Amino acid sequence: MIVVLKQDSDESDITRVNSKLVSLGVQTQVTVGSSGVVIGLIGNTSVINEEEIKGDKSVEDVIKVKEPFKKANRKFHPDNTIIDICGRKIGGEKLAIIAGPCSVESPEQIISVAKSVKDSGAGFLRGGAFKPRTSPYAFQGMREEGLELLKIAREETGLPIVTEIMSPYLIDKFIEDVDIIQVGARNMQNFELLKELGRATRKPILLKRGLSNTIEEWLMSAEYIMAGGNENVILCERGIRTFEKFTRNTLDLSAVLAVKKLSHLPVVVDPSHAAGMWWMVEDLSRAAVAVGADGLIIEVHNDPANAKCDGDQSLKPERFDNLMKSLKDIAKAVGREL
Amino acid sequence: MIVVLKQDSDESDITRVNSKLVSLGVQTQVTVGSSGVVIGLIGNTSVINEEEIKGDKSVEDVIKVKEPFKKANRKFHPDNTIIDICGRKIGGEKLAIIAGPCSVESPEQIISVAKSVKDSGAGFLRGGAFKPRTSPYAFQGMREEGLELLKIAREETGLPIVTEIMSPYLIDKFIEDVDIIQVGARNMQNFELLKELGRATRKPILLKRGLSNTIEEWLMSAEYIMAGGNENVILCERGIRTFEKFTRNTLDLSAVLAVKKLSHLPVVVDPSHAAGMWWMVEDLSRAAVAVGADGLIIEVHNDPANAKCDGDQSLKPERFDNLMKSLKDIAKAVGREL
Amino acid sequence: MIVVLKQDSDESDITRVNSKLVSLGVQTQVTVGSSGVVIGLIGNTSVINEEEIKGDKSVEDVIKVKEPFKKANRKFHPDNTIIDICGRKIGGEKLAIIAGPCSVESPEQIISVAKSVKDSGAGFLRGGAFKPRTSPYAFQGMREEGLELLKIAREETGLPIVTEIMSPYLIDKFIEDVDIIQVGARNMQNFELLKELGRATRKPILLKRGLSNTIEEWLMSAEYIMAGGNENVILCERGIRTFEKFTRNTLDLSAVLAVKKLSHLPVVVDPSHAAGMWWMVEDLSRAAVAVGADGLIIEVHNDPANAKCDGDQSLKPERFDNLMKSLKDIAKAVGREL
Amino acid sequence: MIVVLKQDSDESDITRVNSKLVSLGVQTQVTVGSSGVVIGLIGNTSVINEEEIKGDKSVEDVIKVKEPFKKANRKFHPDNTIIDICGRKIGGEKLAIIAGPCSVESPEQIISVAKSVKDSGAGFLRGGAFKPRTSPYAFQGMREEGLELLKIAREETGLPIVTEIMSPYLIDKFIEDVDIIQVGARNMQNFELLKELGRATRKPILLKRGLSNTIEEWLMSAEYIMAGGNENVILCERGIRTFEKFTRNTLDLSAVLAVKKLSHLPVVVDPSHAAGMWWMVEDLSRAAVAVGADGLIIEVHNDPANAKCDGDQSLKPERFDNLMKSLKDIAKAVGREL
Incomplete structure (x- = not known):
């Protein structure tokens, strides 16, 4: 200093x-x-x-000459952290592909999507049960019922489930039911929630970058969780807010490189929320793998035209299947496997 | 549409x-x-x-041709909302001046600052008990003990107290103890917290604008509280995040005008957090009153050089006293009183 | 409308x-x-x-229901524009690789770098003669003398040369000497310059995106050149200004996709200026090719530690050579060739 | 360092x-x-x-421990610079009010507006002859003919004229015809133009802040002009580009304070371009005077509904007249006069 x-x-x-x-x-x-x-x-x-x-x-x-984060700092932990979820790894040579709909909407929908993304090679199922919506009048998710449907989909497919927590009241339930607990972009600096996720569990936390948070702030939020004792943090770049209006957000792929340099934690990329348009998702996914991300989180919906949220950023199962195939060569070119 | x-x-x-x-x-x-x-x-x-x-x-x-907010919308509620807090009004002709330290640090500190800001004409006492800090290793506030000290300061001065809530667990305590419950910038889209503040209380909520939230998103967050039944929302502009690095944030005074046009809710300005430098606070306060804000929230500390947080953006009591005097003429020029 | x-x-x-x-x-x-x-x-x-x-x-x-650009609009020109520069193409299947130092500094430097990037497979030589510098006291480039050295390097290697124009006074000279005339980010809305480049020449113009210009504004600047009659415009994404401070700018790879959708013009990516750090350039280059860019513009310097500008974002020739090799597989995976 | x-x-x-x-x-x-x-x-x-x-x-x-600007630096020139334009001062106790239409459109229009703003107390006439427009198909100004009309309006009213230069080719003409030469936001880093304005003239230059330029970059652009020998630079804050879409730009009034701290140059505020909506202009003007600006530049049009550009941000003459009256008290409250 x-x-x-x-x-x-x-x-x-x-x-x-x-x-x-x-x-x-x-x-x-x-x-x-x-x-x-x-x-x-x-x-x-x-x-x-x-x-x-x-x-x-x-x-x-x-x-400051030194970074303010310690447990998340690569200087004190030179090797990559590899996180194990029911035998599947995030942060190692194999890419983690998390796929599924924005929201859980019905048993048929979530099971059908889960099966199809599994067939295409996804390793994890995502689906929102509790939805952070800008408007109080918008669909807020199926909540507890949505969680139950995710569990059924897991049983049917064996895919570990990833879903977002919005309130500390639900931590016990999430610890019991969910395999990777997601903290959304809007809660990245909900410090009380982070502290509890650090103290109460060792379940992996998928920590999305806030809409306009710096890389340092993001790592400091990881530090909040780690300081409580839970070092299983997976970072997720999902686009930042800039002046550009064509895309919903601006995907910051250089953030993946920055995080890899500064920290040992794994980092995945969410091209669906970043772009907000399904037709950009495939190309951005390829770019994310090429830049060195440890995985992808992609929205897939069996009927995007009738999705209850974010239909215009969801891929259809067939497209997702094609994407998975095309990712193989890119992964290989950068020394990873799918 | x-x-x-x-x-x-x-x-x-x-x-x-x-x-x-x-x-x-x-x-x-x-x-x-x-x-x-x-x-x-x-x-x-x-x-x-x-x-x-x-x-x-x-x-x-x-x-969209219509704004997505309803209860917060001026179109359906043409008159200004005036909020009554223990007989003091926010949103009327008289400006609301909220002053006090960033953090409650000791009984002497908070009581001394409370007395001095009251003498200078402030109508409300602010002070952080629970502090949202970027780093888990930074001072997190005196927490429950800080709340107790604020209550003592209220008893000594009669000033209603304003302090920030960070977790839904504390809502009952805040409802009992606090006169205006502040929701900080980082929690502006903590929708579960907003919903509970809407449902559980009619106490006024001071809703700060998020670091990079649009005016529409801000009003939608007010709508979350109002949709639950609590229409006593006070908005607070506290600077937004931009590319400029000289100031901590960029104070957006045009947001005051936008909010006044779109909504009937009162709006106050926090120049201390916006600028992050005490020497800008006085001039920005005058500008905020001139633009038409309904009040100010200003950091005042008896010993900024030794403050536990934000010392460099706090005014000394003497300076605050001078500021209050100088605001009188500006207020009068725009048809308000101090 | x-x-x-x-x-x-x-x-x-x-x-x-x-x-x-x-x-x-x-x-x-x-x-x-x-x-x-x-x-x-x-x-x-x-x-x-x-x-x-x-x-x-x-x-x-x-x-507006229709985009305001016409000549640049893909709707009226569905096929990709392919630009021919001395027999080399930009916009076709083969990727255009433009490499060279930030500034021309001496005959030895520019000739040595030119030879080495040619050996590695670059198709074009870049080098600044007139330099836009934030400070009037910083090195402003070798100016006319720099242009002469670029011409010598072209003679020695056969590589077409790309360099930046800063003043309309020099248009005649650039038309005579330069193969691709670059308009820098700071001049993207220097409309008088754009108009003259549209009227006075058919030489290809490399139009960099302004630091905080939207994609639509960028295409409108291309339209300024095209409206004058010069339809040989190559767009260049080079990072935008955001709140993030870790990188010099934020590389916006989704802009490549947006431009490809909206326009038929070729678009290349400059990862060196975007990141501002040499160690990010290789990974970002791979991502740019994976996303579908038509080429790259990369800073290469034989002695970055002593470069007169931007040394910390320049690759050494050996690294550039390795990068070129690694790009081959990525290019192939997305149906392009190097 | x-x-x-x-x-x-x-x-x-x-x-x-x-x-x-x-x-x-x-x-x-x-x-x-x-x-x-x-x-x-x-x-x-x-x-x-x-x-x-x-x-x-x-x-x-x-x-860097020291600022990179020298001639613009207050440390080496503690007193405020006061610039004299035909006997009228900018930077002293009296506020400089520059008013007029976005574009010169006809003799009747410019003379009528000039007379009315003079009657209301404005000290300078603004009007665009050469217009920087995003689209090549938009009205580009009356150009040379517009300059002639401004000269006639000056003769009729005695008001010095302020208008924007867009090309170095026109410097001689502007030096002869114009009293304050404006450099627009998009040309703030057109360094070749700045250098010539520094070398070729001692006429005052009104230097607008670029859309997304930092305060330091802005002062460095002033330094370009001053380093050439022309120390008569007036800075103009006109709003910056942020994520907020409600206003055209975000007026940054803290920039006025930063500039006053770092530099001795006068700074005026343009609320019309910042807000982009006429109904915000009056309140923002009062705020700008309250914060300590040395003057205002305001768009006034006799028939905004039929203005060729920026009609929705122009005040009618009657409103401008009322504004001028209301500014008196604010000016007095901060020790200035109108």
Whole structure:
């Protein structure tokens, strides 16, 4: 950590700031130059509350040299984390393909989609039971009933199920019923929920990136879960909010590379929510595999034209099947397998 | 609502889409032009699930003519909503000034700040007990103990208290203890929390705008609370996330005007979090009053250099006192009083 | 085009707006519903000045059904445009690889890099002679002298040269010396420059997307060049400005898909400027090819540690050579060749 | 300037980077801590090419302690710059009010608007002759003829004229004819144009902030003009591009404060282009004066419903007159006069 003082700081300002830093338990090294004074901190700077230092009238800036995340940091855990879900792995050589409808709508729908995505080679079934909707008047999901249908689909196909949690009240139920618990983009900084998911379970958490959250904030939210003891976090890039209106969001594939550099956690990509248009999903899926993602999460619906939500971003089973075939060569080209 | 069909739609496409719309209970009017086909919907279009329509292969776009919020909509409630909190009003001619520290830190701190802001003319006391922090290792607030201290400060000064809720588990406690329950920017789309705040209480909710949420999404979140039965919602603009890095966020004062046009709900401005720098707070406060905000929420700390959080955006009590004086003329110039 | 009237419009408002539209030469169809009045326009709506209509007090919104670009529009030109540069094609089955240093720095540097990228399989040489720099005190390029060195490098290798134009004064010189004239991101809406490049030459123009320009604006800038008569426009996605700070810009690969859908023009991707970090360039290049780009533009420098600009985003020749090899399989997987 | 080395840098890395820095003519001070190595630079760091340093494989980051702008920097010029235009001042106690239509459309229009804004108290006349339009098919302005009409309006009213330059070819004409030469948002980083405006004239330049340019980039563009010798630069905040779609752009009033802190140059605000809706202009104008802007630039049109461009953001003369009256009290409250 480096503390930069204001250019007009005098001897007493330097002494005051320096003494405060020393009193907090770090060593300091003061450099006085024509362009100002900088104080370099040596030792365990994680005890320093950056904002407390910035409050001093002579402090121009506090610059972090180390990343603020620890358990999620690759520096302290150089090997990739591979997460095991009922014998299936996420983060290893084999790509994880999670597929299914936006919402669970009926037994027929979820079972039929589950079977077809399994036949095409998907390893996990997704489906929303509790749906975060912008409008209180929109379909809010089948809720508990939807969970039950997902369990039936799992029984029929053997596919582990991935679904979103929206309230801490439901944690016990999700721990019992769900194989991968998803935290949606809008809840990425719902810190109380994250803390409980860290404390109460070791079930894998699929943590979606918030609509306008930086990569550092995203990793800090993973850190919330990990700090509680649950290190089974899977990150999911799903597009960020930008000025561009043609696509629903802007898929940020460079975020996959950034996360891989900064952290050891696996990262999957959700092209369906990013683009918001089914006809972009196949090409973006290929790009996500080419860039090095550990997997994909793709919306598939047997009847998109009548889907209760996000019909226009869902692939039909036949298209999904074709996509899976075309992904094989891309995966191989980057040293992965499907 | 207007449904635009793709240019290459043929007779059967038009018939299919039109029949579907009619079956949903609306009347339609089809216009066929050289630039394509549009279907205008007449009747209660709120029954139409936009996404279901968009899923049809011939639909190019669905255009909403009416805003999706109802209870928050000024069209159905032309007069300003004025909210009464222990006899003090928000939304009327008199400006609501909410002031206090970022976090409650000790009895001395909160009582001293409460007294001083009251003396300067503030009408409400703010102070964080539960703190949403990006890092799990940062100070998380004094939590329940902080709430107790706020109650003591209220007793000493008579100022109603405003503090942030982060978990649905605490709703009962907040209903009992707090005068205005704040929902922070990061929880603006924590829909389960919003629903409960709508159902369980009639206490006023101060709903901050999310970091990158549109004005429409913000009003839809207010609608979540109102749909549950609690119409006492106060909106709070606190800066949005943009590419600019000099300020912590970009204060969007045009949002105040947009909200006033679209909705009858009162809206206050938080210049402290928007700018992230205390020296901008006074000028931005004057601008917020000039633009027509119904009040301000300002961070004031007796010792910013040692504040546990956000010290660099807090005003000292003397500065806050000066600000209050200078606001009088601005308020008068725009037909308000302090 | 659809004109939506305000909900409180009365008979005389409808008549006034409708008459104005008819007087402009289009047919209209008025739909009166409970949710308001809409007027659908039939005929040649390109004569309508949208802003003129919006100025009427009863007009709520004017909605375009057709895209505003014509010559760049795929609807009127379904086949891909393939551009021929000295016998090399951009937009066809074979990918166009443009490589070279950020700036031309010396004869040795540019000739050595040119030879090495040619040996690795690049088809075009890039190199900046006139450099757009944020600071007037930064290296501004070797300017005319740089152009001369590029010509020598072309003679030595046979690679066509691509370089950026910054001023209309230099158009004649560029037409004579350069094979593909690049318009940089900051000049994407320098309309006077675009007009002259449309009028004065048929040389291919490589049009980079502006830092925060929408896809529609980008295509409208292509339209400026094409409207002047020069239809040889190559689009280049190079990252957009978002809130994320880890990468210099955010590479928007979905823009490639959008452009391919909306337009027949070829589009290449510049991963070097997007990421701003050399270690991301290879993976992003693979993703760009996988998504369907028609080519890549990559910074390669023989001595990045001492480059005069953008050293940290340049690949060394050996790495570029490896990248080219690894691209072959990806290209094949998506039906292209290198 | 501070150079941060990567954590795994060894003795030889430190020596290599340090020697390079010393060879460039600065003194260095190396601090080795557990959190890495930092090298503080002492002396004239403006000779250091940041990117050259960043290219070294051991360099993690280069942190600027000083702003990169000099002539625009308040540190070297503590007093406000006041610019004199034909005896009228911008930057002093009196607010500069620049008003007029988006485009010059006819002699009657421009003279009538000029007279009315003068009567209301405006000090300068604006009007576009050369118009930057997204579409090549949109009205491009009356061009040279528009300039002539502005001169006639100036003769009739005595108001100095402000109009936008779009091409370096026209600099001589603008120098002769125009009192304040405007550089539009889209040309803020048209560096060749900026350089010529710095070299060729001492006429004041009104430099609009680019749609998505940071405050630092904006000041660097001012620096381009000033470095050429023309220190008469007036900055203009006109809204930035964000995710919000309700307003055309997001007016960033905190930018006024940032510019005032960092620079001595005057800054005016354009609420008309920022909001894009006439009914927001009055309130935003009051906010801009309250925040401390040195003036306003406002679109006024005698017949907005039939304006050739931007009719929906133009005020009618009567409304402008009322606005001017209401600004008086706000101006007085912040120590300014109208």
